[in-house]
Amino acid sequence: MFAIYIKLSNDQFECVSPPIYSDLIKETYHAQSVIVDSIFPKQVCERGGQMIFIQLNEAMKKHHLDIKCNDKKLNDNDFQITETILSFESPVCIQGSKYLHIIIRKNNSQDPMDFKLPYHSHDNHSDPCGVINED
Numbered sequence: 287m288f289a290i291y292i293k294l295s296n297d298q299f300e301c302v303s304p305p306i307y308s309d310l311i312k313e314t315y316h317a318q319s320v321i322v323d324s325i326f327p328k329q330v331c332e333r334g335g336q337m338i339f340i341q342l343n344e345a346m347k348k349h350h351l352d353i354k355c356n357d358k359k360l361n362d363n364d365f366q367i368t369e370t371i372l373s374f375e376s377p378v379c380i381q382g383s384k385y386l387h388i389i390i391r392k393n394n395s396q397d398p399m400d401f402k403l404p405y406h407s408h409d410n411h412s413d414p415c416g417v418i419n420e421d
């Protein structure tokens with residue numbers, strides 16, 4: 287699945303297309319001998335606390351994967367794997383960073399997968415996140 291985003295003047299991203307379901311991205315990933323089919327959501331709140339779901343292309347156990355999130359290694363307690371779905375909570379945006387940086391490496395593979403999910407502002411977003419609006 288993919289969608290088109292435009293970059294706004296305030297450095298946020300806005301989705302300007304409906305999500306498109308396609309094998310295109312999957313094919314590209316496979317060409318790079320990769321382990322991930324899709325990731326959801328496509329952007330995360332700057333305040334963190336959102337669940338991120340990553341569809342793996344095969345069922346895996348925790349100890350098969352090495353996951354880094356904004357350069358911090360996730361411990362066993364920090365993520366879950368149910369069959370082929372990897373999930374974990376998004377961390378708070380590091381000051382000055384526009385992206386959540388996720389690196390996933392399979393133990394026996396040299397090639398890590400590298401994702402950058404854009405952070406969006408906590409103001410005006412519709413999806414629930416880990417933070418309760420104060421206003």
Ligand SMILES: [Zn+2]
Binds near residue numbers: 331333409411414417
């Ligand atoms: Zn939020």
